[in-house]
Amino acid sequence: MKLMETAVEKWSGAIQEVTLGAGADAGGTRTSTIKVGGAAALPFMDFEGVTPNAPVVAMEVWDCEPTDWPAPLREALGDVVKDPAEWARTCVEEYGADAICLKLANTHPDEGNTSPQEAAAVVKAVLAATSVPLIIWGCENDEKDNDVMPVCSQAAAGERCLLGAVTEDNYKTLVAACQADGHSLIGLSPIDINIAKQVNILVSEMGFPLDRMVMYQTTGALGYGIEYTYSIQERGRLAALGADKMMALPVICMVGQEAWRAKEAKATAEEQPTWGNADTRGVYWELATAATLLQAGSDIMVMRHPDAVRALKGVVGNLMK
Amino acid sequence: MALKALDIFKLLPKTNCKDCGCPTCLAFAMKLAQKQTTLDQCPHVTDESKAALEGASAPPVRLIKIGTGAAALEIGNETVLFRHEETFYHPPGIGIVIPDDLSEEALAAQVEKLAGSKFVRVGTDIAINVAAVDDVAGDADAFARTAAAVASAGVPVVLVSSDVDRLAKALEQTASGRPLICGATPENWEAVAALAKSERCPLAVSAPDLDALAELTQKIVATGVEDLVLNVGGEDLAATLQALTAARRLALKKQVRALGYPSLTICRIEDPMANMSACCSYVAKFSGVVLTTLTEPEALLPILTVRQNIYTDPRKPIQVEAGLYAIGAVTPDSALLLTTNFSLTYYTVEGEVEASRVPAYIGVVDTEGTSVLTAFASDKLNADNVTAFLNSDDVKAKVGHRKLILPGYISVMSGSLHEESGWEVMVGPREASGISKYLKTVWQGA
Numbered sequence: 056m057k058l059m060e061t062a063v064e065k066w067s068g069a070i071q072e073v074t075l076g077a078g079a080d081a082g083g084t085r086t087s088t089i090k091v092g093g094a095a096a097l098p099f100m101d102f103e104g105v106t107p108n109a110p111v112v113a114m115e116v117w118d119c120e121p122t123d124w125p126a127p128l129r130e131a132l133g134d135v136v137k138d139p140a141e142w143a144r145t146c147v148e149e150y151g152a153d154a155i156c157l158k159l160a161n162t163h164p165d166e167g168n169t170s171p172q173e174a175a176a177v178v179k180a181v182l183a184a185t186s187v188p189l190i191i192w193g194c195e196n197d198e199k200d201n202d203v204m205p206v207c208s209q210a211a212a213g214e215r216c217l218l219g220a221v222t223e224d225n226y227k228t229l230v231a232a233c234q235a236d237g238h239s240l241i242g243l244s245p246i247d248i249n250i251a252k253q254v255n256i257l258v259s260e261m262g263f264p265l266d267r268m269v270m271y272q273t274t275g276a277l278g279y280g281i282e283y284t285y286s287i288q289e290r291g292r293l294a295a296l297g298a299d300k301m302m303a304l305p306v307i308c309m310v311g312q313e314a315w316r317a318k319e320a321k322a323t324a325e326e327q328p329t330w331g332n333a334d335t336r337g338v339y340w341e342l343a344t345a346a347t348l349l350q351a352g353s354d355i356m357v358m359r360h361p362d363a364v365r366a367l368k369g370v371v372g373n374l375m376k
Numbered sequence: 377m378a379l380k381a382l383d384i385f386k387l388l389p390k391t392n393c394k395d396c397g398c399p400t401c402l403a404f405a406m407k408l409a410q411k412q413t414t415l416d417q418c419p420h421v422t423d424e425s426k427a428a429l430e431g432a433s434a435p436p437v438r439l440i441k442i443g444t445g446a447a448a449l450e451i452g453n454e455t456v457l458f459r460h461e462e463t464f465y466h467p468p469g470i471g472i473v474i475p476d477d478l479s480e481e482a483l484a485a486q487v488e489k490l491a492g493s494k495f496v497r498v499g500t501d502i503a504i505n506v507a508a509v510d511d512v513a514g515d516a517d518a519f520a521r522t523a524a525a526v527a528s529a530g531v532p533v534v535l536v537s538s539d540v541d542r543l544a545k546a547l548e549q550t551a552s553g554r555p556l557i558c559g560a561t562p563e564n565w566e567a568v569a570a571l572a573k574s575e576r577c578p579l580a581v582s583a584p585d586l587d588a589l590a591e592l593t594q595k596i597v598a599t600g601v602e603d604l605v606l607n608v609g610g611e612d613l614a615a616t617l618q619a620l621t622a623a624r625r626l627a628l629k630k631q632v633r634a635l636g637y638p639s640l641t642i643c644r645i646e647d648p649m650a651n652m653s654a655c656c657s658y659v660a661k662f663s664g665v666v667l668t669t670l671t672e673p674e675a676l677l678p679i680l681t682v683r684q685n686i687y688t689d690p691r692k693p694i695q696v697e698a699g700l701y702a703i704g705a706v707t708p709d710s711a712l713l714l715t716t717n718f719s720l721t722y723y724t725v726e727g728e729v730e731a732s733r734v735p736a737y738i739g740v741v742d743t744e745g746t747s748v749l750t751a752f753a754s755d756k757l758n759a760d761n762v763t764a765f766l767n768s769d770d771v772k773a774k775v776g777h778r779k780l781i782l783p784g785y786i787s788v789m790s791g792s793l794h795e796e797s798g799w800e801v802m803v804g805p806r807e808a809s810g811i812s813k814y815l816k817t818v819w820q821g822a
């Protein structure tokens with residue numbers, strides 16, 4: 056088609072390709088490893104360049120039972136949430152998660168305040184129960200994370216996990232741990248391109264390779280700031296395609312975590328009688344958040360609800376066709 | 377596409393006669409390019425040049441109006457591919473597809489649903505604002521009857537059929553409402569374009585690919601029908617998104633006027649979740665009319681919200697309504713935290729209060745959508761307007777104590793605020809992430 060050729064935008068850069076998980080050949084035990092990133096075009100615009108790797112659909116698992124998750128979510132997941140390993144196994148085997156995102160929520164001083172060793176035991180159990188790549192996320196308390204994450208990193212040494220998150224103000228401990236144990240890193244920067252870049256520069260100045268980094272620019276749920284995330288990610292993607300290496304890293308989105316905080320996802324039928332079926336409304340909300348962010352350029356989608364995961368995998372399949 | 381001064385200069389008489397008030401034709405061209413003057417200031421410009429200049433200054437994506445009156449839908453006239461470059465101006469119509477083979481009761485129920493399908497989000501109504509009538513029965517009477525019933529719901533209508541007789545029949549009763557005829561194909565275009573012309577209705581055009589589509593729009597424009605919409609499909613997610621992007625890009629960046637029209641997508645994907653995901657994607661990627669076979673509120677609400685979010689103006693901060701918000705099972709003794717009406721600031725505070733599971737009030741002061749520090753620095757958050765908020769009826773009625781938790785960043789305001797309001801001012805955490813801990817440890821109740 057002539058016009059489709061005229062429409063092609065010539066990009067000089069591409070997204071950095073990052074490998075999640077390590078198989079036996081690379082010193083790990085994962086039987087499935089995943090490549091993310093690599094796109095040399097705007098999202099799914101096959102007529103102008105390749106999108107070699109499909110976005111990854113990961114599922115969030117906690118190291119403790121998440122008692123305050125909304126009812127439709129807890130009901131769908133059932134009792135497996137009482138056991139992180141069982142939960143992770145179910146996500147992979149029954150719901151088809153490409154990767155597991157283990158959130159060490161219970162290590163937070165205000166929650167269970169569990170020890171680094173306890174957290175590491177959960178990491179090991181999840182690794183043993185699954186064969187997909189693992190993302191490990193701290194409790195977002197810098198001090199505690201700096202105690203816990205190095206121990207977890209070591210417990211998972213060689214598995215090429217993705218560990219998060221480093222920030223402008225707190226990165227040295229985690230960078231050193233990931234360097235020693237062969238993991239990759241998530242750099243966190245709240246909807247700000249300059250800070251995102253700054254984090255990537257700080258980390259790479261420590262000698263950490265860019266092909267082991269992913270950006271988390273924070274995720275706004277549909278209805279709650281998604282437009283900021285959308286535009287920041289879109290700007291980041293444009294910068295990357297324009298050959299800005301420091302912005303060319305794949306992007307992770309915490310979709311489930313944010314979408315399930317929305318009133319539209321949580322409200323019961325009694326509270327919102329005109330908003331439709333309360334059992335599926337949250338699933339739609341989570342899925343809509345993910346589908347929209349995929350259009351801005353997102354590489355790893357961390358989801359919560361099994362039905363949203365199944366549907367999103369279908370969407371990804373159709374986008375990559 | 378804004379014309380460059382040099383392109384304009386080439387079309388001027390180049391006599392430097394100064395009748396336009398400029399010293400030279402080039403100076404006039406430069407002013408014109410910056411829109412500081414108008415072409416009619418030059419009395420000597422030829423008719424051909426005038427036509428060329430006016431054509432070139434027409435918007436790259438034509439503004440199309442569907443429907444009439446207050447409910448009319450205006451789409452097109454967009455200027456950018458990425459919302460951060462400026463903004464997206466004309467939110468798409470989002471509508472449901474109603475087949476023409478419904479029973480009378482089912483149709484009446486659909487029409488009633490249409491008229492009432494409205495949600496309120498952040499103080500704004502968001503609603504289905506277009507409806508399509510789908511020719512599935514293959515029967516002119518059924519199509520016309522359904523069209524008339526749907527038109528009575530008061531939203532602009534899209535008539536989906538490639539059969540000119542059925543379209544003509546439906547237009548007998550609905551043409552005055554200026555429905556979108558959907559539409560013309562490479563096979564039927566002559567008859568359908570004639571119909572659009574005689575009934576003065578906008579026309580959606582479809583073709584197997586963009587080249588054929590561009591060719592077709594040119595042929596139709598030559599017959600005098602200019603209000604066109606590009607029907608780019610909607611079943612195949614990847615192909616539709618590529619067509620939407622390419623059409624927009626060609627119109628804006630490559631001056632392909634044959635594609636300088638807003639787009640339309642019709643999503644009939646059977647699986648509701650796949651259907652909704654596709655519609656959300658089409659809203660994000662430029663579709664001007666997003667039609668879906670979904671009808672359930674839980675599936676429509678997200679699509680409408682994507683439109684609301686993507687079409688907000690990134691140059692203006694989004695605001696939440698000022699006032700008192702209750703989070704959790706509050707009592708008159710619950711803590712009261714202060715913040716601004718910048719939506720992101722508010723949502724962050726709200727999220728942290730919710731996560732703490734300590735019921736509390738959030739007091740939102742109108743700071744014109746600026747964050748705490750910016751608002752304080754620009755005096756949009758000061759002892760006066762905080763005091764006015766504390767003296768509001770809502771606070772008096774619901775808050776039984778006089779202790780306010782101030783964002784840590786503006787602790788310097790505590791003294792003046794205490795003097796002005798008489799309230800005890802507690803200095804809260806600087807970052808929202810500290811709220812949970814603060815409410816659980818520092819806050820000891822009223």
Ligand code: SF4
Nearest residue numbers: 392393394396401418
């Ligand atoms: S009036 Fe027209 S011809 Fe005369 S100087 Fe101005 S632009 Fe040139």
